Amino acid sequence: MEGLKLSDAELMVYIHPSKCRNVFQAICRELSALLFQYDETFDGVLLAYDFTVESKQAKILAGLNPYFGVRINTKLLLFDPKPNSLVEGKIVKISPESIHVVVLGFSAAVITDIDIREEFKYKMRDGEGCFVSRSHKRHALKVGTMLRLQVESFDEEVLHIAGSLMPANTGCVKWLEKQSEEALHMDRDHKRRKIA
């Protein structure tokens, strides 16, 4: 899965004087307020953080409310699905016109029929709709399947991904991995035979 990155950042967190009794908690609150939102400074959606307070010294801002700035070192886990990157998510709904996926449990992704490659055909199986590959009958996409999709665009405001299943390396994650393992085996066998 692409689109995830770890970043080190030095941040200055401004804390209201009323929170000075528990600075650690106040910093956590400030950082937590940024979770699951796209932040241009971080260039991604903040998913998790860890921080250490650099020094006990804090800078007090002049003003009506003497906020004080605490310098911290943070490690941030960010999600930034760039166009053409491959992300993975769970299928939550399938209709003839679209496949709806939830990536990492929070980001909604949709692949419309226009972006589903010809190989896949919509079928009804046991009363449930699914997309089945015409060339590989076992390659099926149904509700609950982990899907690898290519990012077309990412809406930073609502964290919505428009995805595509056009490239051949997209589809059911399990099936794709099995294929690549088999290909690896075949390759090794081929090499062995050559050596022999």
Added chain:
Amino acid sequence: MGAAEVQTDPSSLYEADYVGNVDLSDTEMVHTVRNALASVQTGESDLYNELVGVMHIKEFSNPAVAQLEIILKALSGSVACIDITHHRKLLSSIFGMSLWDLQPYVMDALVDLVISLAATSGKYLDSCLNMLISNFIPPRWATNKLSNSRVIDKMTDKMTEVFSRVHEALLKISLLVPLAPSRLLPMLAQRMPKSNKNDQVVRIYVKNLLELENSPIGQVGGRMILMMVMERLRDLDLEIGWDDILQDDSSRGMFDMELEDAVEGTMNEGDELPVGSVNQDTSGGDIMSECLDKLMVISFEHLESCQNAGRLDQVFENLFASFENFILNTYKSKVSQFLMFYACSLDPENCGAKFSSKLVDIFLSSNKPRPTRMSAVAYLASYLARAKFLPVYFVASMLKRLVDECADYCRTCNDDIRPEAHQIFYSGCQSIMYVLCFRMRSILDVPHFRTQLIPLESILMHKLNPLMVCLPSVVAEFLRQAKAGGLFIVSDSFIFDDLLESELSRAFGGCERLDTFFPFDPCLLKDANSFISPNFNYWSMVKATYDEDDDEDDEDDAEIIVNGDEESDEEDEADLDYAMNKMSITPKHSFKNKMERDRLMKMPSRIRPSTSPESL
């Protein structure tokens, strides 16, 4: 998004009356609509305009409605081809539609389309959510019909049809777009009808909010939803003003019961208020109190359903957070706090205990503001005194915490009486005495609990002299019961003859008069009270430590009936009105002589009313 990539040639479809052709299969319809949508980009917008026209039908003939349904279904299959800039007209007509105007099967088609739109592109999410929740507020024609008893059943069915679809749609959207609730909640708060709106509208909206709280959306946004409800309750609570009662008049204590009766009268019967008792716009106040009463009942029922579903414990956390946010610091809130009382009565072991511990924690936490701490202990005292469902051992353990805290304070403090400087201490002392006024007999019955109260004597004897500072009516009743129950030897220093409110006592309450705040005085709203009263400890039910024969004798030859309801004493004890009339106050006491009369007027009546009217 690929709108141009439609497989069939749009031109070939121009000849067909696609809208009127019901024989087209679903797939063909989808293709036709896609072509119509694609044609806009090529400059040919006839088909598209026709499509938009169908959305605006005003006639409700069968073919027109069927046509609308077909188009909506076809649009659901074509959302990928809808473009926010090119198809603005179409989108605004979709988002402008109201489920209230549609037949059930058209509603289904519209709701499916809205779900598809919300899940397909982030750009439409907000508009879709807004469109859906706008249906929580019935249009004017519907509210008019709702007040008409002849068509009310029909309208109730319609409401169920609309609301069930909206709730289902919101759920489906939040399943497809997990972050949808975080966008939905601020919208819900924004759309909350103002309290001056038709009270029916507010009620319907709150009911829907609570239903959302009960759904999986509530697991994410339950706290915010409860906050919205609590805020609206508080606002209504504050709208019902008692400004005149609030006058800081020390002689007024004597008339408390009259004020209370007047208030009850209004709330219960809707009678006109006696002149000069409550200075408010009577009609407006009535509407507000009626609306608040109904909202309280809706909220109580919701809490009950949570209890039945076994999730009250989890809801209670959110409920307390909203209480702390909106009610605890509100200047003498009148009714909204009973939501907490009711939740506690539903599950005394968990919620009931949690409520008191949280209040004690707030009272004891030195980093909270002073009014918050005083308010918390006032809530605690009133709750411990009034909650019938709390076992004695629990009340005793809570009192022990308060007594220990006050005793610690006395040990470290070497100051003289200075009410402003030791407000927290005095409020703690008053709370202990107030709770004991209600519970002393049952506590003294158990030797272990009695020993826990031993430090109380040293607290009361301390130089800070809480007996001089706390509310005289509470002190007097406390001393009377303490003496009768032998809690400690009431020495001369405890003789307390200045029963009128002293300057000292006013000072400790601060300008907010938190000393006279007893939040769980009898609930003044009739319907809400019917939920509260079975678990409520009225003053009339309290068994004091002193000999009650006097009182009983008094009652036998009742001469002065304060409440003026002569018949009520013949009614069943359980009867609400009777209880209300008798409650705490002074309902019926006969007075053998002037001294006795003065004594009675001062105490029981003061205990409770020192409470509500004053506290309001």
